[in-house]
Amino acid sequence: MELDPLLLSRLQFAWVIAWHILLPAFTVGLASYIALLEALNFITRREVYFRLSTFWTRIFAISFGMGVVSGVVMPFQFGTNWSRFSDATANVLSPLLAYEGLTAFFLEAAFLGVMLFGRRLVPRWAHLVAALMVAGGTLFSSFWILSTNSWMQTPVGYEIIDGRFFPQDWLKIIFNPSFPWRLAHTVVAFYITTGFVVIGVGAFYLRRGRFVEEGRSMLSMTLWLLTILVPLQMFLGDKHGLNTLQYQPAKIAAIEGLWDTVSAAPLNKIDPLTTLKVVPASPPSGAAGRAVAAGPSAVGSSTLTVIDPPVVRRPGRRRSRR
Numbered sequence: 001m002e003l004d005p006l007l008l009s010r011l012q013f014a015w016v017i018a019w020h021i022l023l024p025a026f027t028v029g030l031a032s033y034i035a036l037l038e039a040l041n042f043i044t045r046r047e048v049y050f051r052l053s054t055f056w057t058r059i060f061a062i063s064f065g066m067g068v069v070s071g072v073v074m075p076f077q078f079g080t081n082w083s084r085f086s087d088a089t090a091n092v093l094s095p096l097l098a099y100e101g102l103t104a105f106f107l108e109a110a111f112l113g114v115m116l117f118g119r120r121l122v123p124r125w126a127h128l129v130a131a132l133m134v135a136g137g138t139l140f141s142s143f144w145i146l147s148t149n150s151w152m153q154t155p156v157g158y159e160i161i162d163g164r165f166f167p168q169d170w171l172k173i174i175f176n177p178s179f180p181w182r183l184a185h186t187v188v189a190f191y192i193t194t195g196f197v198v199i200g201v202g203a204f205y206l207r208r209g210r211f212v213e214e215g216r217s218m219l220s221m222t223l224w225l226l227t228i229l230v231p232l233q234m235f236l237g238d239k240h241g242l243n244t245l246q247y248q249p250a251k252i253a254a255i256e257g258l259w260d261t262v263s264a265a266p267l268n269k270i271d272p273l274t275t276l277k278v279v280p281a282s283p284p285s286g287a288a289g290r291a292v293a294a295g296p297s298a299v300g301s302s303t304l305t306v307i308d309p310p311v312v313r314r315p316g317r318r319r320s321r322r
Contacts, residue, residue: 009081009082012077012081013074013077013081016070016073016074016077017074019070020067020070020071020073020074023063023064023066023067023070023071024067024071024138024141024142024190025189025190025193025194026063026190026193026194026197027060027063027064027067027138028138028139028141028142028187028190028191028194029190029191029192029193029194029195030056030059030060030063030194030197031060031064031131031134031135031137031138032135032138032139032191032194033056033194033198034053034056034057034060034115034131034134034135035128035131035132035134035135036221037049037052037053037056038053038127038128038131038132039128039131039132041053042124042125042128048213048214048217049217051214052214052217052218053131054119055214056198057115057116061112061116064108064112075097078093087164088163088164088165089152089164089165090164091164091165091166091167092151092155092158092165092166092167092173093148093151093152095167096144096147096148096151096173096174097144097148099144100140100141100144100145100148103137103140103144104137104138104140104141104143104144105137105141107133107134107136107137107140108133108134108137108138108141110133111129111130111131111133111134111137112130112134114126114127114130115127115130115131115134118130139187142183142186142187142190143183146179146182146183146186147173147174147175147176147179147183149182150176150177150178150179150182150183151173151174151176151179153178153247153248153251154176154177154178154179154247154248155176156169156172156173156176156177157169157170157171157172157173157176158173177243177246177247178240178243178244178247178248181236181239181240181243182240184236184240185233185236185237185239185240188229188232188233188236189233191225191229192226192229192230192233195222195225195226195229196222196226198218198221198222199218199219199222199223199226201215201218202214202215202216202217202218202219202222203215203219205218206219
């Protein structure tokens with residue numbers, strides 16, 4: 001394996017985003033959980049919700065700060081590691097990332113200070129509004145970032161002039177084919193991640209016999225949430241996978257280790273007794289097997305035509321768009 005600049009750039013970007021995604025996966029859901037606790041405390045005036053909100057707000061502040069620090073690095077890596085790509089797609093991606101900053105980051109920055117330090121300085125309703133705005137800001141951020149990511153995978157609504165991508169239809173760009181399912185699947189995953197963290201903390205305190213009321217409240221709230229979201233996530237994941245099969249068959253073939261195009265493709269697994277050999281697992285039987293056999297053919301990697309990407313030229317004098 002040769003450590004060329006391309007591989008090193010990929011490793012660097014993968015390293016940063018692998019650590020960064022762990023923080024939004026927790027803080028997006030935690031912001032909504034804190035907003036819910038603030039609302040319950042405002043309506044019921046039960047002190048247990050006040051104590052839980054105060055506890056999780058401190059953890060949220062640390063996680064949010066680390067997420068911002070690691071997230072700021074990635075836009076710079078677009079320019080340093082993928083400069084030709086950034087030059088070609090700037091007219092599309094730059095506005096999307098700017099909308100994320102204007103609608104999400106500014107909203108979070110404006111109200112985060114009130115949520116963290118204003119509990120004794122502002123009325124209770126104002127503190128609740130601040131928590132709701134921060135939660136909304138995290139969801140706005142997810143919306144724009146996932147729209148950008150989805151357009152890079154299923155690009156539509158553009159034209160290429162002098163080697164640069166120019167937007168033609170912003171609605172098609174924002175709501176590109178893979179975006180709706182990716183947004184739903186990812187946000188639900190964020191909530192599930194936060195739910196299991198909260199369950200773990202609540203179970204820890206219950207087992208230790210400390211903060212029993214708080215532990216029971218955490219377990220009760222999150223178990224009901226996960227009872228709904230986990231089955232929903234299975235449905236969303238299936239729909240997202242079918243969407244990927246429709247628009248990115250090569251990606252599905254790579255994920256599932258399919259080389260040949262077959263009908264009723266078997267589930268592949270990595271045989272631990274061999275050197276990373278992919279072998280077919282046992283096919284399903286009964287009704288499940290008949291349902292798989294009746295399904296569409298799975299496209300294998302060997303049958304996909306490799307098409308060279310369009311050459312992105314350094315633009316000279318730009319053509320008139322009249």
